[in-house]
Amino acid sequence: MKSLTKSLAVAAIMGTSMLSSAAYAAEKIGLVNVQAVFQSLPQTQAVEGTIREEFKDALQDVARMEKDIKYYLEKQQRDEATMSDAEKKELQTKLVALRDEYTSKAKPLQEDIQRRQGEERNKILGLIKQAIDSYAAKENFDLILNANAVAYVKNQSVDISGQITDQVSKIK
Structure with a gap:
């Protein structure tokens, strides 16, 4: 009796697994490399250019501050031996002020750029x-x-990434 029950259980399990395998074989499955599609879209490059243009002035301002800081640091190293204490202190004060201004502008600018990139990325992913x-x-x-x-x-x-790229590329 136990052997008959075991045989029926095994047969039921095997029958169920064969049915589920047949059901899976009938399904149509596709793959999309979303990251590759995203990178290859013309909209992605256009967004990068738009964001660069949107923040151009602020980026130039931060770059100018970086150059000024570098210049004054080099000047401090180069001329330190010949500078008076007052000149050293004035230069140090100028450097501290420039660094503070740079910090107060660079970090919020970077956050704004990342926020905008995220917004645009989400639009494209949509x-x-x-x-x-x-x-x-x-x-x-x-x-x-x-x-x-x-x-x-x-x-x-089953990879349909090319078809998806073509379809999204046509959207303006």
């Missing part, structure tokens, strides 16, 4: 997501995975 959803519905995919999350793929023809 476009990519819409394109994936649209393509998956049109081509009857059951599952689309990020290619970076997949360790092995036997059939490379």
Whole structure:
């Protein structure tokens, strides 16, 4: 009796696993390398240029301060032996003031640039997501995975990154 129960249990498990394997084989699965799609889009390069232009004046101001600080540090090292105490103190005060101004401008500027880059990145990722959803519905995919999350793929023809890149590239 026990052996009959075990045999039925084993048969049920094997039958279920064969049915689930058949069900999985019928699913249409695709892969998208979202990072590669993002990097290859013309919108990504356009956004970089837009952000650079948006913060151009502030970046030039910070770069000027960096040059001034470097100049005064070099001057301090070069002329320290011939400077009077008053000149040394004046130069040190100027350096401290420049460093403080640089710090007060550079960090908020960097945060603003990162915030804007994040906003634009999220917009582009939204476009990519819409394109994936649209393509998956049109081509009857059951599952689309990020290619970076997949360790092995036997059939490379399931990679639809090129089609997604083409679709998103057409969006203005």
